[in-house]
Amino acid sequence: MSEVIVITSGKGGVGKTTTTANVGTGLAQLDKKVVLIDTDIGLRNLDVVMGLENRIVYNLVDVVEGNCRIKQALIKDKKYPNLFLLPSAQTRDKSSVNPEQMKKLIEDLREEFDYILLDCPAGIEQGFQNAIAGAERALVVTTPEVSAIRDADRIIGLLEANEIGKIDLIVNRLRMDMVKRGDMMSVDDVCEILSIDLIGAVPDDEQIVVSTNQGEPLVGSNALAGRAYENICHRLIGEEVPFLDLNAKEGFFAKLAGVFKK
Amino acid sequence: MGFMDFFKKKNSGDVAKDRLKLLLVSDRADCSPDVMEAIKNDIIQVISKYMEIDAEGLDIQITQTESESNNGTVPALFANIPIKDLKHSC
Numbered sequence: 001m002s003e004v005i006v007i008t009s010g011k012g013g014v015g016k017t018t019t020t021a022n023v024g025t026g027l028a029q030l031d032k033k034v035v036l037i038d039t040d041i042g043l044r045n046l047d048v049v050m051g052l053e054n055r056i057v058y059n060l061v062d063v064v065e066g067n068c069r070i071k072q073a074l075i076k077d078k079k080y081p082n083l084f085l086l087p088s089a090q091t092r093d094k095s096s097v098n099p100e101q102m103k104k105l106i107e108d109l110r111e112e113f114d115y116i117l118l119d120c121p122a123g124i125e126q127g128f129q130n131a132i133a134g135a136e137r138a139l140v141v142t143t144p145e146v147s148a149i150r151d152a153d154r155i156i157g158l159l160e161a162n163e164i165g166k167i168d169l170i171v172n173r174l175r176m177d178m179v180k181r182g183d184m185m186s187v188d189d190v191c192e193i194l195s196i197d198l199i200g201a202v203p204d205d206e207q208i209v210v211s212t213n214q215g216e217p218l219v220g221s222n223a224l225a226g227r228a229y230e231n232i233c234h235r236l237i238g239e240e241v242p243f244l245d246l247n248a249k250e251g252f253f254a255k256l257a258g259v260f261k262k
Numbered sequence: 263m264g265f266m267d268f269f270k271k272k273n274s275g276d277v278a279k280d281r282l283k284l285l286l287v288s289d290r291a292d293c294s295p296d297v298m299e300a301i302k303n304d305i306i307q308v309i310s311k312y313m314e315i316d317a318e319g320l321d322i323q324i325t326q327t328e329s330e331s332n333n334g335t336v337p338a339l340f341a342n343i344p345i346k347d348l349k350h351s352c
Contacts, residue, residue, distance in 0.1 A: 146278050146285070153286050182273025189279050193286065 004106055004116045005236075006135035006164070010151030012122030014143045015172040018208060019229075020119040021049040023139070026219040026233030028083035032114040035074065035084045037105075039131040040121035041096055044088035051078060051215020052085055061089035064101045070108060079216075084113075094126040099133030106134030115236075124158060132159065137166045139199065143173040144185040153194055168199035170232065175204045176246045200232035203246045291324045291337065298322065301339075309343060316344040 007020045017040075024036040038046035041061065047053040058073035063086070070086075077083035089096065109116050118135055121127035132138070138159050142152040152169075159167050171187050178184035185193075187201045205225035211218040219229040227244060234241045288295075306317050320343050327338040 144275075144278075146282050149282055150285060150289065153289060157290065179275065182275045185275050185279055189275070193279065193282055 002110045002113055002116060003137060004110070004118070004135045005137045005139060006118040006120050006132050007139045007141060008120035008128065008131065008155055008159070009141040009148070010122065010124065010155040011142075011148045014141050014148050015202075016122075016141050017045050017049050017119055018212065019139065019141050019170060019172065019202075020046060020117050021217045022219040022226075022229040023233055023236070024083060024115075024117050025050075025077070025080065025217040026229050027115050027117075027236065028077065028080040029220050029230075030233055030237060031082065032237070033082045033112065034115045034117065035086060035109055035113045036117045036119065037086045037109075038088035038119050039097075039102070039127060040119060041088050041127065042090065042093050043121065044090050046119050047075075047085060047087045048215060049212055050085055050217065052087075053215075056087045059087045059089040060105075061092050061096045063105060064097050070105070094121070094130065097130050099129050102130050102133040124154065128158075132162055132164060135164060137168075138164045139168055139170055140194075140196070141170045141172050142190065142194070144171060144179075144187075144190055149185075149190060149193060156194060156196060167196050169194060169196050170199060171201045173204040174201055174246060180247075198243075199235050200228055201243065201246065202228040202232075287324050298324075305341060305343070313345050314347040316346050319344040 007016050007023070009016050017038075020036055024034050027034045036046060036050070037060065038044050039060070040046075044059075047056060052075050055075045058068040060073070062068045063070050063073045074084040074086055077085065106116055116134075118131045120131035140152050140155055140159070142148045156167060169191065171190050174187065175184055179186045187198065191198050203224050205218075205223055207218055207221070207223035208225050211221075217229075218226040219233070220226060224244070224246065228246075231241045231244060302320060302322050305322065306315065306320060309315050310317075320341070322339065322341045324337055325340055327336060329336040
């Protein structure tokens with residue numbers, strides 16, 4: 001019954017870790033048992049975004065090398081008892097783990113959890129190969145910029161080549177004011193170019209910075225980005241939710257229903 | 263940006279979209295400009311046997327097209343070959 005989802009993008013800095021934290025927390029809010037795995041060995045960050053950096057004892061590499069049991073390395077979330085983090089190692093490198101070991105680890109975690117989310121490192125090298133090894137579904141995060149979209153396209157090709165069954169797109173950091181005046185590609189533009197299914201569009205929101213500062217994911221709050229993540233979680237578990245009107249804040253803009261129609 | 267500039271200039275969002283579309287076609291096809299040039303020259307050679315074509319005006323590109331059998335899009339090679347003169351009936 002469990003689903004293994006990798007969150008990836010190719011390009012760095014587009015919001016993979018923020019997305020993993022928020023989607024994971026959102027699924028936990030929907031009473032799913034969730035584990036987040038940070039696969040970015042050497043540059044771990046999911047722990048700080050989740051606000052759990054002080055609780056790390058063991059990490060992913062320790063588990064793989066057999067220095068501890070999986071349960072010892074899992075960190076329970078501050079708020080949700082059904083949400084866990086498996087942190088990455090900070091002082092090792094990507095070659096400390098191989099895809100076979102990741103598959104084995106995920107098979108073991110499947111028995112316990114409804115959702116296993118893998119936060120993928122940037123790039124397409126070994127870290128990426130490790131992250132996608134055990135995944136059956138992918139969320140590709142991109143921003144409406146040429147560099148991010150180009151990398152996303154490359155990633156989609158690699159995911160397809162690796163037979164990842166379902167690939168969905170998250171368009172992150174949308175600035176509706178810029179889209180409105182034609183200086184940013186719209187969600188429709190991005191979907192047309194990448195031609196994969198859209199699972200959510202997340203606006204560029206100051207509150208994301210605030211929530212990362214505090215180490216508390218935004219999902220479920222009333223902020224626009226928080227609601228966007230909440231909707232993504234509902235769609236992940238198979239519910240149909242209409243796309244948010246990201247212009248709602250501006251009020252006077254015409255409804256953007258057309259932009260988000262699919 | 264002045265009010266009038268808004269109407270004169272192409273929006274940067276559209277510029278980005280157009281650039282990306284072209285870029286991804288070559289990325290996906292993994293076809294270098296050299297290879298495309300070679301394909302183009304071969305096409306000119308073959309067609310020239312049968313008719314006089316405008317080699318300068320010939321344009322080939324790899325794009326996407328709706329597949330007839332299933333619902334997805336498939337890559338396609340489009341060639342626009344202007345004919346100058348039909349030499350003789352083939």
